[in-house]
Amino acid sequence: MPGTLSLLRTGVPRFAAGSLLNSPASAVPQQQQIRTIRHDLRLPEDFPQPWPYKEKSFTRLNAVFDRTQARFNENAKLIVVEGNLGSGKSKVAKEMADTLGFHFIPDFRVEELLVDRYGNDFRDYYHLFPKSFRIPTYDMFYKNPADDNTARMSERCFVSRFDQYLNALAHILNTGQGVVLERSPFSDFVFTNAMRAKDYIGIEYFKHYYFVRKRTMPQIPFWPHAVVYIDTPVEKCLENIKQRGNSDQIATLDSKFLSVIRDSYKDSLREYRRHSKILSYDWTKPGDTDTIIEDLERLDLDFFEWHSGDVLEEWYTTVDEVGWAGWRRYVTEKMHAHSRSFGGLRIHEVSELYINPRDEGHFVNVLINEVYKSRFTPGFNKHLGDDPMSGATIWRRAQGLPEPWFDYWYHEHWLHQMMPHEVQFDPHGRDSYDLDYLHHGH
Structure with missing residues (x-):
């Protein structure tokens, strides 16, 4: 099938559907002709400097002076493992990243969302948060995988992997x-399938997840250039997990859980x-790894034929600087992608994701009175840290943070969207904050 390379070599067998190169010798001429990824690449001295997209974002005005296509080179590729x-x-x-000189983005972990810019760890305040806001870390999930908050963890992982993928694209287009x-x-669903198979999530959320996924995938403009799949037998995975010595993890990630992931990867x-x-x-x-x-160096990632299928098509549809500047803005700002993917979802119709309005109000009051001791969201609290407080100069449509870049929507940006009734009528949380709220049976 298009896009598949399968090689057999002594020591590292490889399997994939498609054409088969039976002899290592047959690959040698190809390696000399195709060098679209190079571990020894040296960029010319006049290669453009990386654009500081996290500090400046990338606007229409920036596009006039900083060109995107000038940064394209043999190694400006996205590889997913x-x-x-x-x-x-x-x-x-x-x-792989170290050898190639690529930027490495590890797998997302929920812990990345739980410590804010001031060093506050939300887990230290979980005893004050309503249960629906105690988003579990993976270790918490292993202890109680069938908890209602497992669905909330799954939802946040999916949205954050969406952000992470756009971050990867933004890095390539802004730096080369x-x-x-x-x-x-794209592969996040393998875990959702496993959690459903073990009854860690309900059918209601399971259906909702796939509805959101169907809505979200078309909003990602580019697929990876190459995917490297490490096919390890379930028994070996179990052995590796047991060596970590986490008894809760060993109990949760059993043979059935890992087998569903393995089988789901076939669809992925x-x-x-x-x-x-x-x-x-x-x-x-x-x-x-070498x-x-x-x-990878044998793969031709710089050539696309319209009659050969859809492999690499997205990377060759855009041909001019204006088009590339548009996609660069899209993946750097992320706001349009987010609104098209997750805006207007009726999560209140999914029982596992439903949040009582009173719980939301209490959560915000805890932030105001206990965490930030301020009615302002992260980025606007000088008494807590070196916040820029840039005022009107930072305004941009649908932007709440004082800086243009956000890594994950659920890290801090989501707090700007929370406007419960208590906060609207009591912005300082002086009258509506009830320390004993959690003990009232709500």
């Missing part, structure tokens, strides 16, 4: 540096294969 829990993919992904990304929103790779080049490796016995790099 996939694999089961305990497969060893994290080590592979990091080694390639990215190795561990997992992506089938979907990837329509758009990306695939490299799949049998990792029963861990192989050599071999993966050699295989």
